[in-house]
Amino acid sequence: MNGNKKILALAVLCAVASVGFVLPASAEETMQHDLDEVIVEADRDALPGGLVRTTARLGILGDKSILDIPYSEMSMTQKTLSLFDDPSQPLANVLQNNPSIRSSTSSPMYTDFSMRGVNMNGNHMMLNGIPSLFYQFTTPPSHIIDRIDITSGPNAGVNGVNMSNNGTDGGTTPAPGTINIITKKALDTPITRYTQTFSGRSNLGEYIDIGRRFGKNNEWGLRVNAEYMDGGLSLPGTEKNEKNIFFNLDHKGEKSTTNLFAGHFDLRVNGGQRWFTFGGSSSSLPGAPNSKMNYDFPETTKWVHGYLMTLNHEQKMDDDWSWFANFGQSRRSGNKYNSNASLKFDDAGNFVNTNRANAQNEAGRNVYAQLGLKGKFSTGTVKHNVSLAFDRSYAKYWNDSNNGGYNFIGGNIYDGVIHQPGLYPLPEMRYAKPSWEETNVGITIADSLEFGKAQLFLAASRKHENFVNLINGQKIVNNNILPTYGLTYKPTEQLAIYAGHTESFSRGSVVTNGTKDYVNDGETLDPVKSKQNEIGVKYQNAGILTTFSYFDIDQANMIDVEVDTGKNLYRRAADGKNRYKGLELTVNGKLAEKWTITGGLMYLDAEREKTQNGASDGLFVNGVAKWSSVIGLEYTPDKDWGIVGRAVWNDNAFIDNTAAAGGKTEIPSYVTFDAGIHYKTKINTVPVKLSAMCYNVTNKDYWMGRGGSTTFGLSMPRTFMVSAQFDL
Template sequence: MPAVMPCSTRLTPSRLRPLLHLSLLLSLSACPLFITAGWAADADKRSYQVPAGSLSAALTRFAGLAGVNLSVDPALVSGRNSPGLSGDFAVEEGFARLLQGSGLQLQPVGEQAYILTPAPEGGSLQLAPTSILGATGGSDGEVYAGGQVARKGSQGLLGSKDFMETPFSMTTYTSEAVKNQQARTLGDLVASDPSVRATNPAGGRYEQFTIRGLSLFNSDVSYNGLYGVLPTYTIDMEMADRVDIIKGPSQLINGISPRGSVGGGINVVPKRASDKPITSFTGSYASNNQLGGAVDIGRRFGEDDKFGIRFNGVKQSGDTEWDHQSVDRDMAVLGLDFRGERLRLSTDVGHTERDTDAPQERVIVGANAQVPHASEVRSNYAQPWSKARTKDTFGTVSGEFDVSDSVMLYGGVGARKSNHDFLRHAVSITNDAGDFSVQPRDFTRDENVRTGNFGVRNWFHTGPVSHEINLAASYFYMDFENGGARYASAPSNLYNPVETPTPNNPTRQDSKVYTENRSTGVALSDTLGFFDDRVLLTLGARWQRVKVDDWTDNVKGNTAYDEEKVSPSGGILFKATDKLSLYANYMEGLSQGKIAPSTSVNEDEIFPPFITRSVEVGAKYDAGPFAVTAAVFRIKQPAYETNANTRVFGPNGKRENTGVEVSMFGEPLDGFRLLGGVMYIDSELKKTTDGLFDGNRAPATPKYNVNLGAEYDVRSVQGLTLTSRAIYSSSQYLDQSNVKEIDAWTRMDVGARYAFKVDEKNVTLRGNIENVANKRYWSSAGASDDSEPGLTLSTPRTYLLSATVDF
């Protein structure tokens, strides 16, 4: 007979770890971000329809409908079936019916939380309510071992899925990872992912990335599934509860993105009030002299805590490591939610402002210049009078309604209004000495966005085959107006910058360019489950229409287009064992055409949409304490370039990215955590003009990206954790000719954090040093499909300090 454990006994971390690390949290209410408290009362019976089948699927379905948390060791339910149920049941009564004859039993471990254990021959096993830590509350869902990655991530049309049950490559970073990395912006966070690289200077006007070697703009980062809502140029991470990164084209599940990013997608999930009150303050310091503070407050109230409110605010300002550069940023985001018996609603309203003095620019290498020496660039080559001022106000409303136990309606709408004001100059060196002309430009951009998506999801069975049908429609509209003026030029040098006079008398006014983008889509998918859902087949298609119109000085341009396409996609996943999943997918999608950059002679020219095709196969192994994922992929799309001699931007041939990714996360040893991986890409150009560059490597695409982050809990000092991270990228070409090249680079980061209590208040001190060796190197050559290529200089050694107090 198992020993009876008194309720007052606290489980040690070592005894609890196998349960937590191998658990499968079955908290699937119609939306995993909310737990429907109204359905959890055992005294109240309600109607359930759970078909017979695998025990795991039956428990998942019932727990979701009941709105409770159930933690399960997958080994307990492996190979077991359930008779299902139909009728009116209380929660524990329904679980008992599903577990009939299984040799398993349900044990309550807290309010609306249960654990599944083997049924003893006699007596009962009692667990303290603290035995499942973090099982309720918070929108991260179940956090994987180590706390840096979540098991589930948002997949648009397909809803929220466990990483082991989706035929796509995906990593979901938790808010804990954001805090421990002291990530201020999205660029800081994605530095941990080998498939993602930043292609703009950290102290620049805006952030931009590549995923699998292809560009991703901030405009294409979604907010709770809605494109174009987040700030255009820089996204503050204090607003994020988690960040989902999907690798590979995702048009089926997310629809067409505003700027046509195809290498992958990023989704920021907003914070929600948890069942536990939140009152947190963080004071921060970043070198050279940036000071800041952030507050995080969350409460639930009303009957059954149906209403929630969460506020996050940030103020940070001061000088950076670059001379005469300063950054001043403000962020305020308010989230409200309601979780009823069948209806769940949420709204988020935010405002951000960022002022940057002397923002860095990419360095453009002229046709007659060699690649400059990054190690000799010691000063900020941006003029002290240059600036970037951005203001973004955004809001969303989302909702879900359970029509029945098997049908759910969902939708969301969002809007953003932004005003951007830049006084900048390009840095285009003309010779090996690093000379360039400072050509000031006053540039303004005003944006308005309206977006929405609506859908219905239906679960049912046809004989032994389960179905999850999704039908969704999406709409996106954005208008923006660009304007400005040009000023007289003056000479400067990359290695020895010359301070030029502040521009005040324009030599010419730029034309005002007004553009309207519209995209609409309708998608249908069906995920079929065979053999007790051990084989999951997802088939779907999305109809997409893209319409772009533009005017120059109120005169309609001739570059407008209106095109549509039906894009089929599909994926299959095979659960070979409870720990191993194998998958394959084919994705196809229409992407909005590129826009010629300001550095080209055909500035603002809009090119037609293009089609991207992708094939991927992979495997995922969940060992419990740690997980390893691997994928082989191939992505095909048109290649673009700015001709080095004519400075005309346009398409030139095709590019094919064939690669391999291997990622690892978790806690393989008690107190020792890993996060990282490696990506290899063979990027080849084909069908270029006159075959001139056929067989060459696509520019700005390193063959290897390697990331490895490690954390170690010092056993002799409780609460002390040491951290380190290594980031490596191999060499990259600047152009399609493969003549100019930047060297491979390695960056090392180190850090530590110390958690303790003062008067029952949790305090966490964090310290990080980024680029600890203070190496100077070109971290990126832009992106091969980018509209504005150029070299990105590494960030100098940066010290980050913070103290968080949870009241």
């Protein structure tokens, strides 16, 4: 997109945002009256239009107003999921309604996305405030979610200590922010809901949602959610099978609240590999092939099963003080067969001889416990909201990856893959072996000080980390302090000006053969440190919440250094830092009585610095676009009908390529469109909601960059989804 178009896009978004500043009070009153008619399950904390909330979780201090949180915050409601989610697609498809988040994959084989340019996945999500219960292949299934609190800002020291085994992103706890999933609870109104979906080529999903409250004053609540999904996706030859059942039991007493969530899951995806690596010398990637092209051998699969649970309790001691306890654990195991994690091709799109089959068996266990105290008091005219928490987290990981031979995967990205007879037999699926073990203990203290129109937020975590590399016996002990602080000033109740800072510090990742062979396989890299600063302004008026922020993040730059081209051997290493500086505009709420908007725009200047001998200083960060935006709209002509549209745009990005002119290869920009409609009616006396959605309406074929990586994804073809929801 040229400069004029970028300026035009920014001008349109700013004009939309300004509506919140100029709509008259009468419009605001009208929107408030319509609130209960349009919001799924009537979220009282939601903005008019019902897509986002006005409150979110501030770590161990609990829920606070969005305007009082000193960083960018967006809390998506259940209605956002009902409008934009296709359960057969990655959850990132909905998360990207937040302008700081861009999806890094269209395949359900992965959960990757980027936040402010930094790669993330299911490892980085919290469930009811509990960290590290998911990983790269799994995220919370959408049918259990009540809301999603997305923090795109400096809050690393707010939630207590957590694990540093966060997936593919160098082992570090990322500074960009956190994503906290809150599960559904039973409402005062009984729910007996059956939903059926059809998407792709033959994918059928069935969902049961039952909720009841009982006991004196409805103090007990039970919500049960179950899913059965099976069938082909829009990509020919690809299937998704998912079976799970979860329950949420909660108790609301006069002096205590308790919530227990638990369940079992079983997820399998057959086919759907969509990650690639470029081995040519062109300054731009070859044109994206037809998205319907399948590159899997028939046995390609990815499977995981296990269980997880969370327990949250808070007990009042008096009107000002209470203690709380949080606990969670997960256990998973599974395996996969695929052609590496990313297939490599040349300038003509031909697959090169370094591709091969891979078999991996893995398992993981995570346990987390937190005990804390929080309360409020005053010192003179200053009001304090304080919290003190003690944490312990434990994780153990088992893994074994086995590769087949080279030269048996040929063909072309345009004409299809050719699997030579030598591909079989596939590499043996071996038993997973202990890989690493980690125990973290820590203490976190936080204080939100209110004085006049200002609030000062101070928090810090003291983290003691013990890590054991079970492959080579290497041990790492880290003792570090993670500070977080922020200042919010509210000239009026509708306007907030804020600034925030945080730091995170954790051990480096364990180098493991998989996509590539590393000469330092089994090594644990040095600990890494990351910082983030943010300043911004928030304004809420006439049904619109607008946030405009500037942020500055640094993070370790992880690279693969090729040491033997003939044998495709690499050395994994850290090389300086990636620096992410940008501007972000977020707009949510009601534009007018029948129009609701969500989305925004992000400008991101990402460069490398402090690299070895300054060789790469000033260069771009792999896979990160300078400009990106998303706009979602809902038009409700009356209380029964709704029309939904969404546009997602990513500007061009670049990846390292020493063989290309200028040492880089371009990933072209792309724009995608989604559109749908929903209708509420009755069949006899049964309320029914019928929905239809089309993703990638124009059937656009495009490449997708990954933040900080030279690998990239291929889009999925146009996908249709229809659903019927029955409230029995």
